[in-house]
Structure formats: structure tokens, C-alpha cells
Amino acid sequence: MKVVFIGASSLAVATASHLIDADYEVIIIENNKDVIDNLIGKVDCVFIHGNGCKPAILQETDPNSIAVLFCLTKSDEANIIASLVARSLGFKRVITRIEDPEFEHICVELGLNETIVPTLTNARYLANIAAGRHIHELSAMIRGPVRLFSFIADEADAVPIDDLALPKQSRVIYCYRDNQYLPIDHDSTLKQGDEVVLVTTSEDYEKLQNKWGNGKAK
Template sequence: MKIVFIGASSLAIATAELLLQGDHEIIIIEKDKAVIDELIEKIDCVFMHGNGSKPAILKETDPDSIDVVFCLTKSDEANIIASLVARSLGIQRVITRIEDVEFEHICIELGLNDTIIPTLNNARYLANIAAGRNILELSAIIRGNVRLFSFIADETCEEPVGDLDLPKHSRVIFLYRDNVFQPTDEETKLKQGDEVVLVTTTDEYEQLHEKWSNGKAM
């Protein structure tokens, strides 16, 4: 695969190093020349000096050949803009890093479905460790073609979970209402703004995404 990183953050470099083990083509775009000079001898990939939020810079990477773009700068705003630019150039898979959770719904509304919040995820993990809980890694239980999908309910979804027109192998498993976990059953009535989480399959994921365009993989 051809993978482009916008921003040479520590997360970007660590991810790039892992991907290079699989012989993928890696391009890192970084606007700080000093950072490039420091890294160029340490990691065997292509570096480009420039602002990855600028369409002209990203066009130099031949967007039609790119499989994935990771927007991993230290600025949420820059990552969102760079993601939108990448999407406008026809790149289908764009991963957007944000730190401020208030941007999450904005990303969903903009169609940036692959949004990650590393600090929040790490904080939850550390809090569980501190509490002495034995956390089962999600990767250990999500196997084969099983996937998780979530969407934000709008006014058209204010109905019981059991009335949702879901594909055969897809099920609602819980929701977040005002960021509070809430289990669901067939009678649970959705409200506008609920983040609804489903378990589904790879094949049915696309059907769900077509139905709820603000949805995202989890």
C-alpha cells in the first residue's frame, strides 16, 4: 500500500516504522525542516517538506495512487483541514487525529468517519489499570469479518431500536446519550444526538454506512 502521513509526530513515526516492516510505501509530509533533518537518517521513507493542509502539496504525492492518509499533526484544526483536502482529492481512506473531544461530532458531520482520539483512549485505559480492572483488549474479541459501527441518531431515527431497518447480521449493542453509556434492548427509543453502536460484518458495514452517512468504524 501507499500511505501518506501528514505531520511527523511521534505517533506518525511509530506507525510508519511498523508499516515499513510490511514493505509499504511511506511518505511523510512535515512543515518543519528541522524535524525532517533529524528523522531522515533514522527512518527509511520519503519525506516532503511542506504544509500537508495545502492541496498543492498533497497533489505532489499522486493522490490517485494513495491508499491511506493519516493526518497526525499536533493541531486538531490542521488535521481536520488536511483530512478534508485529502477527501477533496479523491482519497477514500483518511484517518484524522484529534485531541479535543468537542471536535468529534464535527468530524462525523463532515464525513470524517475514521477519527481517533489517542489521549482519551489512553486515559481510559490507564484509569482502568489504576482501578485494578482486567481490561480485555478489543482486538482479542473482534475477529474475522466482525466489525463495530456507530452513527449519530437524527430526528428520523427517533424510534425503538427494534424498528430500525438493519441488515440480517447487524445488531445494536449499546448507545451513548450525552456521553453516558446506556444498554439497549428492542424497546429502547432512540433520541436525536444519541451515538448508537452496532456489531456488524464487513459486508454489512457498507450497507450501514450508506444508510447513516455520519457513521464510522470503531
């Protein structure tokens, strides 16, 4: 299985090393030649020197053969642009790293449903440890084909949950309304602008993305 990283950040290199140990084929795209020269011989992967936001550079990786593309540069804007370009080129999965939480809602509106905010995640994790709360690893709870999906509700989605006509194995579990967590019951009604989070399966994920992949119903 092949995985691509845009940006040779410490997070990218650490993740790449784990995947290489698990027999994944890894490609790292990095714009700084000095960084690549420093990593060659330390990380057993293919390096591409260039701007990962450029379609021609991404095309060199053969998008149809790539399982996951991670956009992990130090620039939120570059990661978002690279993610959108990658989506247009047909990459199956695109993971977008952002540091500024204000971009999170924008990413969802753009259909970048697999966005990570490492600083915020780590801060919550450490705060929970300090408070003595029991921490469950997300990876331990989400197994096999189970996936999470989110979208921004538009005017057409402002209906009772039961009227969304979701695939059989998909359920709305909660939403954010005005940045506030809101639990969902079977008789709850969505409002325009709600960020809706569903639990689904790999099989149904594509169906949901076809409907809400760009942040609005198609």
C-alpha cells in the same frame, strides 16, 4: 499497501516504523523541513514537504492508491480540515487524531467516523491498570472483517432500532445520549442527537457510510 501520514509526530513516526517493518509503503507529509531533514535516514519512507491540508499536496500521494490516511499533526483543527479535504479527494479510509474530547462529537457529525483521542484512551487504560482491572486489547477482540461504525441520529432516525433497516451483518450495540452511555435492546428507540455505535463488517461498512457518512441519513 500504501499508507500516508500527515504530520511527523512521535506517534506518526512510531506507527510508520511498525508498518515499514511489515512491508507497507509509507509516505509522511510534514510542513517543517527541519523535521524532515532530521528523519531522513532514520525512517525508510517517502517524505513530502508541505501543508497536508492542501488538496494539491494530498493529490501528490495518488489518493486512489492509498489504503489509509492518518491525520496526526499536533493541531486538532488542522487534522479535522485535512480529514475533510482527504475525504473529498477520495481517500478510502481517513483516521483523525484529536486531543480535545469536545471535538469528538463534532467529528462524528462531520462523518469522520474513525477518530482517535490518544490522551483519553491512554488515561482510561492507565486508570484501569491502577484499579486492577483486566484489560483486553481492542485489536485482539476485533478480528478479520469486523469494524465499528458510528453516526449521529437525526430526526428521521428517531425510530425503534428494528426500523433502521440495517444491512444484514450490522447491529447497534450501544449509544451515547447526552454524553451518557446507553445500552441498546432490540426494542430500544433512538432519539435525535444520539451518537449510535454499530458493529459491522468491511462489506457492510460502505453501505452504512453511504447512508450516514456525513452524520445524517442520505
